Amino acid sequence: MSTSPNSFRTGPDERGHFGLFGGRYVAETLMPLILDLEKAYNEAKVDPQFQGELKYLLTQYAGRPSPLYYAERLTKKLGGAKVYLKRDELNHTGSHKINNVLGQVLLAKRMGKTRVIAETGAGQHGVATATACALFDIPCVVFMGSVDVDRQAPNVFRMKMLGAEVRPVKAGAATLKDAMNEALRDWVATCETTFYCIGTVAGPHPYPAMVRDFQCVIGDEVRKQMMEAEGRLPDTLVACIGGGSNAMGLFHPFLDDSGVRIIGVEAAGRGIDSGEHAASLTGGRPGVLHGNRTYLLQDKEGQITEAHSISAGLDYPGIGPEHSWLKEKGRVEYVSATDDEAVEAFQLLCKIEGIIPALESAHALAHTLKLAPTLPKDNLLVMNLSGRGDKDVPQIAERLGVKI
């Protein structure tokens, strides 16, 4: 890893800031606990035993490395870039979320915590957390907006089968942001015994850096796999962004490879102009929420506005602070895809490659469908297929007017 001043990979600073972004904007009650967590993580990070255990679990339990699959039919149809799919949907629990959760729950165990809480949007992080807690025999409570409880029913039942308690949150728009508020409220009351397992590269320092580190396994694998497959690095990376953990995991190991074009795809909902979207970088501005400074959807006053996306996992008015920084630095391009484009892409991948993508990942795919045809045939494009879409089948059926 480069440590030169020109590196994009050295952040955050010791106070958890990525330039203007990041930080630790939390109540005093939590502050000492966050400092403890930072210390524990810094120790674990360099402890070969911790890393060995994590590696073992990622390999033997989660099924890593996930394949880097050359999507030949998709590539032919698009007629441009050579499209590879990073198959993180094949992980145990069906998404990239398990990469981070195994790391955090191992850390919780190491810190002697006896209870784990998590927030979830689509339920993928909730399922992953419930899974790891079942494996380690730790009680688990998952906070989930009641709107998401309804639209992601299969995942709710999965969490319950795995032994977790799911607490529906009715406040606000009853989606991911409100679930995170409620998880923070629980944590402030239980912080001495409870580990808060945040699902994305957001929240107070050290979460954005820690979750990123755990997710970097995605990009590290892609680097190696692409060298094996093509003898060189990819030219283009594409990933969807809600909080941005799957994207950061893919992007970060390539940030200092200036020849690699990197693109994050936000959820444009019913269109950026409609005002009903979840594209914080495109339609928001810097503000402070959930422990960090980052781009947020908000009104003039600073009241947080509701995000909208068909995808529960992207339905969040903020984004990880490191993405905000990368946007300002111009290192990563941030674009968006609408609900309709995502649903169309979802259906295409089912038919053409026999893969049902998560609605979240379908946003990355929607942009890939637009971008790949404009690129030369020798352009190696990697799209992170961060989750599988089984959970979305009822919702897609409903949208298509089909009763199942």
Added chain:
Amino acid sequence: MSRIEKRFAQLKADKRAGLVTYITAGDPNAEVGYQILKGLPAAGADLIELGMPFTDPMADGPSIQLAGQRALKAGITVDVTFDMVRRFRKETGDNDTPILLMGYYNLVYQRGAERFCKEAAAAGIDGFILVDLPPEEVDELKPFAVANGLDTVLLTAPTTDDKRLPAVLSYASGFVYFVSVLGITGTTSASEEAVRTHVERIKRHTKLPVGVGFGIKTPDQAAAIARHADAAVVGSAIVDRVKAGLDDNGKAKPDLVPGVFAYIKALADGVRGVRKV
């Protein structure tokens, strides 16, 4: 000397603890909210915390969450809140009762900390309690607060140990707010013994007065806190009285404002009944 310092000096001279009352600005609407604000000192409030309604009050329990939603629905903004304080100073002629803004940092940040401090001071506000601005981040506000004569009241919690306390206190002015329980506002209450221990611990590190809040609901509890602390802070229980004064359509019933004042008077009697040596 700031209004807050003067008020605590006076309380000390009177050999009693103070009552700090929290209301959410403009709850349930701008006019009724103002009537409550205006009458707080006469009802027995020694200091006033005025909550800035925010969409995502992460450290607040259901009572203050609902109060914030009522105020936001009534169109309460930072400007309306400033106007309310300006009107209070002008109409009541009360130039002694300290008014602190309480809330979350994003509203300050969006306006710009410098401009916010300038406008707050001009409106007659005395300081801040910003829940999500710990010592690690308060740097970005502190210089502007100092320049405008505003106190920054920092929070300490049961988790703030002796090693960390000096760092917290180095940024605090006016008084120190001890959050007596682990948790959000308006839920559990701390034991008198726990409060005593923590207040003594904090006082070993600072000469600043110590106010204690979270979970105080009854005059007896307020009195118990007053025995050990320099002030008792009551919030959720007061905004619950506002809620109780609303009809099914959310409109204020005639007994809302008197009901809030009667409750505050009972709290004040509890606090004032304790003589300090």
